Amino acid sequence: MTATPEPDFHEVCEGDDLWVGEMRLCSVAGVKVLLLRTDDGEVRALQSICPHQEHPLDNGEFDGTTLTCAAHLWEFDASSGHGVNPDDAELARYPVKVSDGNVLVSVKGIKPKYSHA
């Protein structure tokens, strides 16, 4: 078993720039990350491509709770990254922290997940 490396946080935006129910594509250390603010007010960072057939998820729909891929309508819980439909899919989640009003994300050691079909 390998240990998860210490996060390496990079500033991506001001927290006030992302409202509840909004999502935005960001680049963190050369990795595209989908930043979302869920209904509970928390900022989440998820892999930006669908694990099904790698469609960009920022083209999908986000209602504050569920992220839906535009290509074949796979659904994901935006808080956990777990698949809602199908429930065996999953999105990689990246650590997020807010400091002095700024959102920071680490992508170190985390790879996107795939479930090609």
Ligand code: FES
């Ligand atoms: S590529 Fe996203 S559901 Fe098929």
